[in-house]
Each structure stands twice: as structure tokens, then as C-alpha cells.
Amino acid sequence: xxxxxxxxxxxxxxxxxxxxxxxxxxxxxxxxxxxxxxxxxxxxxxxxxxxxxxxxxxxxxxxxxxxxxxxxxxxxxxxxxxxxxxxxxxxxxxxxxxxxxxxxxxxxxxxxxxxxxxxxxxxxxxxxxxxxxxxxxxxxxxxxxxxxxxxxxxxxxxxxxxxxxxxxxxxxxxxxxxxxxxxxxxxxxxxxxxxxxxxxxxxxxxxxxxxxxxxxxxxxxxxxxxxxxxxxxxxxxxxxxxxxxxxxxxxxxxxxxxxxxxxxxxxxxxxxxxxxxxxxxxxxxxxxxxxxxxxxxxxxxxxxxxxxxxxxxxxxxxxxxxxxxxxxxxxxxxxxxxxxxxxxxxxxxxxxxxxxxxxxxxxxxxxxxxxxxxxxxxxxxxxxxxxxxxxxxxxxxxxxxxxxxxxxxxxxxxxxxxxxxxxxxxxxxxxxxxxxxxxxxxxxxxxxxxxxxxxxxxxxxxxxxxxxxxxxxxxxxxxxxxxxxxxxxxxxxxxxxxxxxxxxxxxxxxxxxxxxxxxxxxxxxxxxxxxxxxxxxxxxxxxxxxxxxxxxxxxxxxxxxxxxxxxxxxxxxxxxxxxxxxxxxxxxxxxxxxxxxxxxxxxxxxxxxxxxxxxxxxxxxxxxxxxxxxxxxxxxxxxxxx
Numbered sequence: 300x301x302x303x304x305x306x307x308x309x310x311x312x313x314x315x316x317x318x319x320x321x322x323x324x325x326x327x328x329x330x331x332x333x334x335x336x337x338x339x340x341x342x343x344x345x346x347x348x349x350x351x352x353x354x355x356x357x358x359x360x361x362x363x364x365x366x367x368x369x370x371x372x373x374x375x376x377x378x379x380x381x382x383x384x385x386x387x388x389x390x391x392x393x394x395x396x397x398x399x400x401x402x403x404x405x406x407x408x409x410x411x412x413x414x415x416x417x418x419x420x421x422x423x424x425x426x427x428x429x430x431x432x433x434x435x436x437x438x439x440x441x442x443x444x445x446x447x448x449x450x451x452x453x454x455x456x457x458x459x460x461x462x463x464x465x466x467x468x469x470x471x472x473x474x475x476x477x478x479x480x481x482x483x484x485x486x487x488x489x490x491x492x493x494x495x496x497x498x499x500x501x502x503x504x505x506x507x508x509x510x511x512x513x514x515x516x517x518x519x520x521x522x523x524x525x526x527x528x529x530x531x532x533x534x535x536x537x538x539x540x541x542x543x544x545x546x547x548x549x550x551x552x553x554x555x556x557x558x559x560x561x562x563x564x565x566x567x568x569x570x571x572x573x574x575x576x577x578x579x580x581x582x583x584x585x586x587x588x589x590x591x592x593x594x595x596x597x598x599x600x601x602x603x604x605x606x607x608x609x610x611x612x613x614x615x616x617x618x619x620x621x622x623x624x625x626x627x628x629x630x631x632x633x634x635x636x637x638x639x640x641x642x643x644x645x646x647x648x649x650x651x652x653x654x655x656x657x658x659x660x661x662x663x664x665x666x667x668x669x670x671x672x673x674x675x676x677x678x679x680x681x682x683x684x685x686x687x688x689x690x691x692x693x694x695x696x697x698x699x700x701x702x703x704x705x706x707x708x709x710x711x712x713x714x715x716x717x718x719x720x721x722x723x724x725x726x727x728x729x730x731x732x733x734x735x736x737x738x739x740x741x742x743x744x745x746x747x748x749x750x751x752x753x754x755x756x757x758x759x760x761x762x763x764x765x766x767x768x769x770x771x772x773x774x775x776x777x778x779x780x781x782x783x784x785x786x787x788x789x790x791x792x793x794x795x796x797x798x799x800x801x802x803x804x805x806x807x808x809x810x811x812x813x814x815x816x817x818x819x820x821x822x823x824x825x826x827x828x829x830x831x832x833x834x835x836x837x838x839x840x841x842x843x844x845x846x847x848x849x850x851x852x853x854x855x856x857x858x859x860x861x862x863x864x865x866x867x868x869x870x871x872x873x874x875x876x877x878x879x880x881x882x883x884x885x886x887x888x889x890x891x892x893x894x895x896x897x898x899x900x901x902x903x904x905x906x907x908x909x910x911x912x913x914x915x916x917x918x919x920x921x922x923x924x925x926x927x928x929x930x931x932x933x934x935x936x937x938x939x940x941x
Contacts (some may be wrong), residue, residue, distance in 0.1 A: 498519075758770060
């Protein structure tokens with residue numbers, strides 16, 4: 300089998316974020332010792348390197364007299380539109396156990412003097428289910444779970460980049476990885492034969508240029524699509540305003556401090572406060588900016604008369620080739636505004652926070668001084684310099700299609716974390732962190748109860764591995780024939796994706812970009828080059844990026860072909876639609892979706908370079924028989940793994 304390292308394990312977990320570590324730990328604790336956790340970069344990824352001014356974890360209400368239940372939380376998640384009811388119920392049912400498990404590992408979630416885990420209301424949350432330990436909730440989750448994995452002795456290999464999933468279209472057989480620390484092509488590949496794979500690679504962060512994802516996060520969804528895993532809800536993303544360097548959400552108090560928005564030419568010339576071109580009332584303009592703190596995700600329902608018009612104006616300014624900045628050193632309009640002109644909501648908030656003072660930096664210092672320290676620690680001093688921002692991708696609500704055990708349509712291939720498509724059009728803030736813990740727990744439980752034995756056909760595995768190694772070796776050898784084009788091509792295609800396939804989507808531009816993606820995939824081996832073996836990781840990553848872009852762009856085109864209109868965090872331009880502000884360009888019109896697809900899920904299948912689609916009804920919220928003796932009997936017999 301070529302000159303490749305061969306590893307055989309029961310379960311291979313891909314990814315060292317909070318979901319991947321949780322799956323590995325729970326498998327170990329369940330007695331499944333024959334496992335291997337792998338990563339391309341142990342300290343990379345979204346879980347460890349992202350956050351916000353107050354990063355939220357969403358769970359069942361565990362304090363006070365606010366009534367709540369698993370069923371009510373499941374209903375909230377289900378109401379996000381295009382959500383399967385059984386997945387919503389699993390996430391709700393496991394929210395409290397998963398949260399308390401993290402608290403037991405030492406995460407300092409706030410408790411009151413009586414020991415209740417207090418909460419607050421987040422977006423799309425009818426209760427007070429949100430909690431936080433500050434800007435780095437997911438990072439501390441990852442660190443705690445990593446420490447547990449080390450204590451449990453979870454086998455781990457770093458510097459292994461998955462570049463192929465071995466599959467016959469019905470089930471998975473293993474993985475082929477590139478050893479990114481090897482300088483010899485003959486020793487560059489590792490074949491992992493695995494009865495089960497848990498794919499916790501994060502969302503497809505690498506397809507966009509304008510992205511809140513950390514630069515160490517790329518995703519690998521395209522490889523799963525190529526292996527036969529269905530995609531679902533791939534059109535549904537979350538976008539918002541974020542700083543460019545470092546990549547960070549400018550939500551919460553960054554907006555409530557009422558910074559000055561201005562833009563310049565790329566060389567820094569022609570500075571101007573562009574928001575005032577669209578707002579004639581300074582009170583309205585600043586109130587919309589304030590609301591972006593509460594309503595950070597871009598939402599098409601909040602464009603006409605709402606705060607998401609700010610996102611639109613930033614986007615349009617960047618489309619002119621200009622750079623957009625937040626300035627905390629000077630007041631908007633040179634201070635020519637009155638706090639009394641703000642809406643009552645904005646004025647009262649700032650008054651209660653004792654922040655009715657001049658200069659945004661002073662307002663920010665009063666309300667959230669750590670927000671200033673964060674950027675200073677990253678090399679940006681908000682007291683003396685502006686912060687460049689853009690409308691950026693933040694989270695893919697869709698992903699790989701899963702059942703209630705987080706197994707995909709490819710048998711023995713599970714997905715959890717953001718790679719799994721458990722969300723719909725909307726989701727409560729912080730629910731992604733809970734989904735990662737709940738999904739990884741479900742996958743681990745299923746494997747421990749049902750998939751401990753090897754059932755693979757060795758001949759099929761060997762044939763798949765040999766064929767894939769031949770293909771990958773050919774790609775690598777051709778890439779190394781001279782030149783260095785991969786970085787420029789990736790920059791070109793990710794920028795194009797942000798331009799037409801981000802929060803603002805133009806159908807004709809999507810069609811043209813899809814044709815460009817197809818051309819690059821067709822000519823990949825002839826046009827994509829790198830100079831050295833250490834850069835092969837960029838070659839294979841770009842290939843995954845192109846496949847992922849292809850599947851997502853085709854999903855957007857299919858959505859509009861099926862008469863889908865603007866919804867969630869995606870605005871599809873429509874010549875026959877409405878224009879929310881008279882001063883916007885005449886071409887900028889849209890129509891809100893009529894809700895006819897709220898109870899449908901778009902499924903995408905990628906095969907031989909083509910995408911096909913199926914729309915199916917969501918699975919309803921389960922109404923199982925919960926009579927205790929019946930559940931207890933089934934639990935004794937098979938652990939209720941059915």
C-alpha cells in the first residue's frame with residue numbers, strides 16, 4: 300500500500316475543539332479505548348481562538364422562578380425554522396447535563412449566593428437561558444476538556460491534515476492525512492483505517508475572505524461532500540460586523556459606546572463619515588448603531604427601520620473599494636449631536652450605565668474596560684487608532700446532514716460541532732456551544748453502545764486506500780512542478796465569495812462565480828502550484844475550499860430557483876423588491892421570504908462534480924412514550940440506543 304503509515308483504530312476523532320475533545324473523553328470514559336484524536340493544528344480552530352465581548356453558552360434555565368422545561372427549550376430551538384425536531388429535543392435534553400459537566404471540570408460559570416447558575420436573555424431566547432464566563436467561554440471549555448483528555452490518556456496525533464475520506468458511498472472506511480511536518484513526499488501520507496469517524500472540523504471558515512473565524516480555522520466540509528455526505532441548510536449562515544485584524548466581533552458595548560464610523564481610500568485618503576450620507580437625523584443614526592450591540596447578527600428583518608441597515612451601509616462602502624473603520628477617539632459628527640435625540644431605549648441604557656459622556660473611548664471605558672484591554676493585547680490601541688471592520692461570516696447554521704445520533708447518511712461517519720448542520724435559519728445566541736457538546740455526547744454514546752466491533756470489508760478498505768493514495772500523490776507531484784499560484788488563487792476566490800455569496804447575494808453573480816469555481820476544479824492539477832512540500836497543505840486545503848464553495852453556491856442558486864427570498868442573515872437582491880432607504884442604490888432592492896419554506900430542509904448531494912437537491916419536511920418534535928417503566932426497561936435492554 301504505497302509508502303504510507305497505516306493506523307487502525309475503532310474510532311478516529313478529527314478536530315481538537317470543544318466538540319472533538321468532548322467526544323474523545325466520553326468514549327474513553329465509556330470504555331472505548333481504541334480511539335485516536337487527530338488534528339492539523341492542536342492550538343488552532345474556532346473553539347480555542349474565538350469569542351466576543353461576552354461569549355454566551357445556551358442551556359436550560361437553572362435559576363430563579365422562570366418556568367422552563369426540556370420541551371420548552373426544544374420548542375425554542377425548533378422555532379428557528381428548518382430545524383429537525385428530534386435534534387432540537389436532543390440538544391435541549393442534554394443542555395443541562397453538558398453544562399453541569401463543564402462546570403464540574405472547573406469552568407467558573409456565575410452562581411448566586413445560593414448556588415443557582417444565573418442566566419440572562421440572549422437573542423432569540425424567550426427565557427434567561429444564557430450564561431457566560433466572559434470573552435473566552437469556548438476557549439476555556441476547550442482547555443478544560445483537553446486537560447481531561449490528557450488525564451484519561453486519549454491517544455493524540457498532531458500535524459495530520461485530513462485530505463481524503465475513504466468511502467464507498469454507503470459507509471466510511473477511514474481517512475488519508477497529510478503529515479504537515481514531513482519534508483519527504485514519500486513519507487507525507489498517513490492512512491487511518493477506522494470503524495467510526497467523528498468529524499469535528501468546525502464550519503467551512505476558509506471559503507470567505509471577510510470572516511470572523513480565526514485565521515487558524517478552515518474547515519473541511521468539502522471532503523465530506525466529496526465522500527458522499529449530504530449537506531443541509533447550506534444557505535443559512537450568520538454574518539455580522541467584525542474587525543479585520545484581529546478577527547473579532549464588534550458586538551455588545553463596542554456598538555453601544557457609539558463609535559464614529561468612517562471610510563477612506565485604500566491609501567488612507569479621503570476620510571469621511573459615510574453614515575451621515577444616508578441618515579438626516581443624527582439621533583436615528585446613533586440609535587441604530589447602539590442597537591447593533593443588542594442585534595449584532597445581520598438580520599434581513601431588521602434592515603427596513605432596524606439596526607441591520609448599518610451592516611448594509613458598511614457593506615456598500617467596502618464594495619466601492621474603500622476601507623471602513625470604527626473610531627473610538629472622536630465622537631460621531633464631531634460631537635454635534637445630543638444624547639436626548641437618542642431613542643428612549645438607548646438613552647436610558649447609557650444613563651443607567653453612567654455613560655452619557657463625550658468620546659466613545661470614555662463610554663467604552665465606563666461600560667466595559669476589558670473590551671479596550673482585549674484589543675490592546677492584540678496590538679490595537681483603541682485610545683489612539685481606528686479599527687478596520689467589514690461585514691463578515693461568523694457561523695454556518697447548516698452543515699453536514701445528521702440524524703438524532705449525529706450520524707450522517709454515510710454509515711459510521713458522525714459529525715458534531717459546527718461541521719454538523721443542526722441549526723436552521725435562526726438560533727439563540729450561544730446555542731452552538733451547547734450543540735457541540737450535545738452532539739459529541741450523542742455520537743460517543745451511540746458508538747459505545749453499538750459500534751465497538753470492526754465490521755469493515757478489508758478488501759474494500761485496501762482498494763479505496765490504494766486508489767486514493769494514487770490520486771493524492773499525483774496531485775502533490777503536479778503541484779510541485781514549479782510556480783506558486785495557490786495563495787493568489789485562494790485570495791481571489793475567497794474575496795469573490797465574500798462579494799456575492801455572503802450576507803448580500805446576487806443571483807447572477809452567484810451563477811458567474813459558480814462557473815469560475817467549476818473551471819478551477821476542472822483545471823486544478825494544471826493551474827494550482829506551490830514551491831515546496833511544506834506548502835502542500837495549502838494545495839489540498841484550496842481543493843476542499845473550492846468543493847465547499849461549489850456546494851454552497853449551488854445551494855443558494857437552488858434556493859432562489861425554488862422561489863426562496865431573503866431570510867435570516869441572507870439578503871438576496873431582487874429587482875422587483877423594495878428599497879428600504881431612498882438613498883440606497885437603485886439596484887439594492889429585496890423581498891422578504893414568505894415563510895413557505897420554514898418547515899422544509901434543503902438537502903444537497905455532491906457526486907462526480909455535480910450537485911443535486913431534495914427538499915423534505917422537517918422531522919417534528921418527538922412525542923415518545925415516557926412512561927418510566929417502559930423507558931427503564933428499554934434502557935436496561937439496549938441503553939435506549941435504537
